[in-house]
Amino acid sequence: MAPILETRDVSKRFGAVQALRSVSFALNAGEVHGLVGENGAGKSTLIKILTGFYQPDGGAILLGGEPVHFDSPRASQRLGVSAVYQEINLIPERSVAENVFLGHEPKRFGVLIDRKRMDAEADELLRRYDLKIDPRARLGALGLGLQQMVSIARGVRLGARVVILDEPSSALTGAEVETLFRAVDRLKADGIAILFVSHRLSECYRLCDRLTVLRDGSVVASAATAELPRAALIGAMLGRSAESIHRVRPARVPREATPALETRGLRWRTRVRDVSFAVRPGEVVGLAGLLGAGRTETMKASFGAETKEAGEVRIAGGPVASPTPGRSIAAGLAFLSEDRRAEGIFPKLSVAENLAATALPALARFGFISRKKQDAMVARFTRALGIKAAGPGAPITSLSGGNQQKVLLARCLATAPRAIMLDDPTRGIDVGAKAEVHEAIHLLVEDGLGVLVTSSEMEELMALADRLVVLNEGAVSGALRTEGAAVQDVLDMLAAPHEDAPA
Amino acid sequence: MSAMAASRGRLAALAERAGHDSPLALARAHSVYAAFAVLIVIDLLFTPGFRNVFVIRNLLFAAAPVILVTLGQSLTIGTRGIDLSVGSAMGLAAAVMALALAGGAWLAVAAGVGAGLAVGLINGGLVAALDINPLISSLALLVAARGTAEALLDGSRVSLPEGGLFDVLGIGAVSVIPIVAIIAVIVAGLVAVMVRTTVFGRSLLFIGANKAAAILAGIKVRRTLLLVYAASGLLAGLAGVFAAARLGASDPNYIGVNYELDAIAASVIGGTPLSGGRVSILGGVAGVLLLQVLGASFIMNDINFSYAQILKALFIVAALYLQRAGG
Numbered sequence: 001m002a003p004i005l006e007t008r009d010v011s012k013r014f015g016a017v018q019a020l021r022s023v024s025f026a027l028n029a030g031e032v033h034g035l036v037g038e039n040g041a042g043k044s045t046l047i048k049i050l051t052g053f054y055q056p057d058g059g060a061i062l063l064g065g066e067p068v069h070f071d072s073p074r075a076s077q078r079l080g081v082s083a084v085y086q087e088i089n090l091i092p093e094r095s096v097a098e099n100v101f102l103g104h105e106p107k108r109f110g111v112l113i114d115r116k117r118m119d120a121e122a123d124e125l126l127r128r129y130d131l132k133i134d135p136r137a138r139l140g141a142l143g144l145g146l147q148q149m150v151s152i153a154r155g156v157r158l159g160a161r162v163v164i165l166d167e168p169s170s171a172l173t174g175a176e177v178e179t180l181f182r183a184v185d186r187l188k189a190d191g192i193a194i195l196f197v198s199h200r201l202s203e204c205y206r207l208c209d210r211l212t213v214l215r216d217g218s219v220v221a222s223a224a225t226a227e228l229p230r231a232a233l234i235g236a237m238l239g240r241s242a243e244s245i246h247r248v249r250p251a252r253v254p255r256e257a258t259p260a261l262e263t264r265g266l267r268w269r270t271r272v273r274d275v276s277f278a279v280r281p282g283e284v285v286g287l288a289g290l291l292g293a294g295r296t297e298t299m300k301a302s303f304g305a306e307t308k309e310a311g312e313v314r315i316a317g318g319p320v321a322s323p324t325p326g327r328s329i330a331a332g333l334a335f336l337s338e339d340r341r342a343e344g345i346f347p348k349l350s351v352a353e354n355l356a357a358t359a360l361p362a363l364a365r366f367g368f369i370s371r372k373k374q375d376a377m378v379a380r381f382t383r384a385l386g387i388k389a390a391g392p393g394a395p396i397t398s399l400s401g402g403n404q405q406k407v408l409l410a411r412c413l414a415t416a417p418r419a420i421m422l423d424d425p426t427r428g429i430d431v432g433a434k435a436e437v438h439e440a441i442h443l444l445v446e447d448g449l450g451v452l453v454t455s456s457e458m459e460e461l462m463a464l465a466d467r468l469v470v471l472n473e474g475a476v477s478g479a480l481r482t483e484g485a486a487v488q489d490v491l492d493m494l495a496a497p498h499e500d501a502p503a
Numbered sequence: 504m505s506a507m508a509a510s511r512g513r514l515a516a517l518a519e520r521a522g523h524d525s526p527l528a529l530a531r532a533h534s535v536y537a538a539f540a541v542l543i544v545i546d547l548l549f550t551p552g553f554r555n556v557f558v559i560r561n562l563l564f565a566a567a568p569v570i571l572v573t574l575g576q577s578l579t580i581g582t583r584g585i586d587l588s589v590g591s592a593m594g595l596a597a598a599v600m601a602l603a604l605a606g607g608a609w610l611a612v613a614a615g616v617g618a619g620l621a622v623g624l625i626n627g628g629l630v631a632a633l634d635i636n637p638l639i640s641s642l643a644l645l646v647a648a649r650g651t652a653e654a655l656l657d658g659s660r661v662s663l664p665e666g667g668l669f670d671v672l673g674i675g676a677v678s679v680i681p682i683v684a685i686i687a688v689i690v691a692g693l694v695a696v697m698v699r700t701t702v703f704g705r706s707l708l709f710i711g712a713n714k715a716a717a718i719l720a721g722i723k724v725r726r727t728l729l730l731v732y733a734a735s736g737l738l739a740g741l742a743g744v745f746a747a748a749r750l751g752a753s754d755p756n757y758i759g760v761n762y763e764l765d766a767i768a769a770s771v772i773g774g775t776p777l778s779g780g781r782v783s784i785l786g787g788v789a790g791v792l793l794l795q796v797l798g799a800s801f802i803m804n805d806i807n808f809s810y811a812q813i814l815k816a817l818f819i820v821a822a823l824y825l826q827r828a829g830g
Contacts, residue, residue, distance in 0.1 A: 325721045335719060342716075344716055346780065348780040353705065357705075368700050
């Protein structure tokens with residue numbers, strides 16, 4: 001029997017970026033097919049092609065063995081492909097039944113909506129999926145999980161043969177996830193094919209019959225779940241085969257002193273669970289983990305950018321009772337966000353204004369900023385970090401990504417911190433700037449700073465860090481010295497979660 | 504040929520200093536001054552009686568309170584916010600001032616300014632502490648402050664005593680320049696210096712340019728927002744005092760009505776983009792004068808008020824259209 005939905009050699013390019021390269025994969029009836037990959041692997045692009053948001057540059061899409069063109073989201077939906085996103089695109093102010101039938105309401109005399117019939121049919125549909133939802137309830141009053149179920153029910157009502165669940169469980173509670181899983185089992189039994197996209201590997205292993213791994217726009221693995229052990233899957237995701245890559249640089253000798261940064265039992269929602277670690281002056285600690293493991297959240301909770309619910313943060317030995325970014329900076333901690341545009345630069349403002357942002361208290365007297373002190377500080381960091389800009393007054397947006405990043409690094413250092421947290425500091429910058437950022441980190445450590453760093457590239461992390469703290473689903477799952485260790489050792493640790501190991 | 508190249512080079516250098524990328528953007532960002540100059544030349548040539556000093560003095564009397572509320576408005580817009588309450592805060596300030604007349608003119612003026620400050624503090628509290636959208640909080644205060652002003656004076660006009668401080672503010676002038684206009688310009692200078700050189704000014708630009716980044720940089724976001732709206736209320740209070748002194752009476756149904764609209768238009772025309780992160784105080788002042796002269800030109804050319812409003816709206820839209828790339 002032909003697969004329900006199939007892509008053959010589908011390619012897509014955006015400007016200089018080849019988002020998908022000859023992607024071929026097949027989705028069979030009654031199958032749950034997991035699609036995994038790190039950020040930028042091409043998952044979203046593939047989904048958008050299957051749902052008609054993008055047109056492929058090359059290759060074919062086959063539905064039930066017949067070539068089709070999804071020239072719009074509507075066309076894809078009409079042909080039986082239904083997508084459920086994390087962000088629900090239904091109307092929270094209307095009832096569940098109204099949402100299920102939105103745009104396809106049963107009518108009386110061709111104009112009046114037959115409310116009774118609509119409610120009854122919605123009720124029957126929801127029961128079939130074991131969902132205890134009143135069809136007359138306002139959609140917005142339901143939890144996010146149940147709203148997703150309603151979205152699935154709507155897809156089924158519209159005759160979906162393929163249901164795409166895009167990161168469905170990221171925002172769900174435990175009970176909601178169970179409900180979702182039951183509904184998925186039922187869909188499967190009805191012969192509907194499900195494409196399950198998630199970065200939570202345990203869920204993929206629990207739900208999926210088959211797994212396909214994307215990396216850099218290509219399918220790098222596709223096999224029945226039972227034939228693809230976690231270590232192999234993660235190796236495929238991160239692009240490292242079993243070959244051993246050993247680190248050569250000898251480990252630094254950290255000063256036996258009070259940790260520059262220490263957390264004990266840090267908690268934030270379900271994303272950071274009892275995380276404890278210490279970074280000593282003069283060492284680089286890498287925070288390793290897959291996408292969604294809680295690296296960014298751990299840093300933000302330590303810094304006070306998110307309000308921790310439990311645990312303790314100590315900066316240079318001193319406890320910070322309820323950290324806020326301002327207090328953490330004052331206590332000697334700096335944080336570089338992974339998202340340069342959304343959380344880093346101040347567009348419209350100059351290089352100097354961007355660089356000096358954290359240092360205003362030191363530059364000002366009686367609330368007035370000393371232009372002289374600011375210029376001196378900017379000149380010093382521009383030289384030290386090799387920032388290439390037309391001048392301190394040039395708009396920050398006129399700089400290349402790498403130089404913007406160096407300005408933001410300078411902003412972190414401008415407060416003379418004792419410890420610094422760098423969240424994927426080389427993300428999206430060119431090779432030359434990357435090397436300069438690495439060099440800067442080495443210099444900082446020699447000066448006795450404690451550095452906590454993450455990277456989306458495991459090799460880079462191994463090269464930078466003296467030891468790794470491994471996070472898995474929000475909890476510390478292991479620790480490792482990088483000297484003499486191979487990338488594979490870390491992959492093995494990422495693959496074996498829930499092992500209680502001390503940090 | 505070479506002279507042209509040289510001037511082009513200078514323009515480009517200017518553009519760089521101003522933080523724009525091309526001479527065209529520079530011209531757009533400074534279009535308010537050009538438009539003002541063109542309008543003055545047209546009026547001098549064609550509008551009968553425009554050269555009269557009384558006309559200029561009246562214009563400046565009318566402009567002074569608008570300049571004050573525009574300053575506050577520019578600060579709130581700089582944080583990517585807005586303050587719709589300034590007109591009503593003027594009305595409330597005038598009403599409170601009228602009630603406090605028994606304590607003498609100075610006390611009455613202080614009470615009026617204090618009433619404006621109170622409106623600003625409530626507004627800032629809602630925005631900073633409760634994270635309420637400034638459009639909503641200031642809209643609520645637009646209604647509430649006006650209602651309070653009318654209730655305080657039972658909806659009727661209260662005359663201010665003649666002589667003394669109120670005459671200084673209402674009719675006092677140094678040659679053609681009213682004292683209130685001098686005060687407004689001095690305050691504008693102080694605000695401009697504050698924006699350019701203080702931690703507070705820098706912080707408000709950070710918040711407008713990228714609030715999430717400002718929080719991570721340890722900027723005191725809540726305190727800055729509270730102070731910005733408080734400053735806007737304070738300036739509106741002073742504007743209400745000026746407007747009442749000019750009128751010679753406190754009229755809760757008249758003082759400050761629709762001033763928020765002129766203040767927003769003047770700020771944006773002057774080069775303070777609604778998207779935040781940039782404030783042009785000098786441009787805002789020029790924007791106020793431009794709108795005042797425009798209004799006067801319509802009246803002096805006997806253009807029907809209804810049509811004048813339509814023309815003014817068209818002018819504002821055209822100015823903003825020209826500006827959009829400069830912002």
